[in-house]
Amino acid sequence: xxxxxxxxxxxxxxxxxxxxxxxSFAIFRFNRISTNWLALTWGIMSIALGTIIxxxxxxxxxxxxxxELLFTGQIVLPILASLLMAFGLWGMKKNFxxxxxxxxxxTTKIRTLEIMVNSKDKKxxx
Amino acid sequence: xxxxxxxVNSSSYFKRVIEIFKHESIGTVPIYITLNKPHTEIxxxxxxxxxxxxxxxxxxxxxxxxxxxxxVAPANCMYVDGxxxxxxxxIAATQAAKAVNGKKLIFIDSISTMLMYNDSAVVGSxxxxxxxxxxxxxxxxxxxxxxSDLQKDVVKRIESLADEVKK
Numbered sequence: 001x002x003x004x005x006x007x008x009x010x011x012x013x014x015x016x017x018x019x020x021x022x023x024s025f026a027i028f029r030f031n032r033i034s035t036n037w038l039a040l041t042w043g044i045m046s047i048a049l050g051t052i053i054x055x056x057x058x059x060x061x062x063x064x065x066x067x068e069l070l071f072t073g074q075i076v077l078p079i080l081a082s083l084l085m086a087f088g089l090w091g092m093k094k095n096f097x098x099x100x101x102x103x104x105x106x107t108t109k110i111r112t113l114e115i116m117v118n119s120k121d122k123k124x125x126x
Numbered sequence: 127x128x129x130x131x132x133x134v135n136s137s138s139y140f141k142r143v144i145e146i147f148k149h150e151s152i153g154t155v156p157i158y159i160t161l162n163k164p165h166t167e168i169x170x171x172x173x174x175x176x177x178x179x180x181x182x183x184x185x186x187x188x189x190x191x192x193x194x195x196x197x198v199a200p201a202n203c204m205y206v207d208g209x210x211x212x213x214x215x216x217i218a219a220t221q222a223a224k225a226v227n228g229k230k231l232i233f234i235d236s237i238s239t240m241l242m243y244n245d246s247a248v249v250g251s252x253x254x255x256x257x258x259x260x261x262x263x264x265x266x267x268x269x270x271x272x273x274s275d276l277q278k279d280v281v282k283r284i285e286s287l288a289d290e291v292k293k
Contacts, residue, residue, distance in 0.1 A: 103217050
């Protein structure tokens with residue numbers, strides 16, 4: 001594959017990444033469970049930005065800065081994206097763990113309360 | 127009874143809420159979701175009105191938010207992080223309703239407070255989901271809203287889900 005074909009494919013990847021970031025933001029807007037989730041959206045956007053910068057570097061659009069651009073696009077932004085995505089997913093994991101705690105607590109407590117109320121009623125009747 | 131929405135005037139709000147609660151909870155296991163006042167305050171007023179609050183299960187969505195995470199819930203109460211933890215409120219309400227036997231009532235106090243902490247679209251979808259779920263489970267529900275909020279689009283949509291709107 002020549003450089004033009006590579007660039008075209010990378011731009012397709014950028015388009016898909018932007019759509020993915022939009023879906024991630026739409027999920028946040030739909031339930032607003034956790035603002036941590038937004039880190040995932042920013043993570044995907046960072047990947048897209050990294051890809052764009054890499055394409056620009058390969059075309060030597062900023063002469064004299066090609067190495068720096070490649071370093072940013074291929075190293076810095078992917079690391080940042082990984083951190084953001086890990087943070088966003090960790091936040092969601094914490095939320096789901098909390099939901100499980102709430103579910104168990106609600107069930108246990110109301111059953112206990114029901115038993116207590118019933119035994120009090122029985123005592124009163126006696 | 128099904129799902130009833132009560133539009134309450136803000137000037138005598140709490141007094142009216144207690145009246146509605148006492149009237150609607152007769153013969154049921156009431157589950158009181160409070161977003162306005164800590165459960166201790168509601169228990170105190172219920173006791174003053176000759177009601178046994180220890181028979182009521184409270185889902186308190188405000189105490190933890192105002193006091194902090196270090197409070198311990200009594201046997202008839204559970205704390206949710208805050209009024210914006212809408213998913214947790216929904217889970218707690220449906221689980222509590224599912225776990226209890228006999229006739230039960232979910233008492234939501236109130237949609238107006240929920241709207242102060244959450245986006246109206248989120249409150250709309252939450253109510254749609256919760257009320258449909260409760261209806262499917264055969265659970266009665268009372269939803270409170272301030273009279274002044276009746277003109278809001280989201281409240282009109284919630285009204286359409288109810289069997290009755292009372293003032």
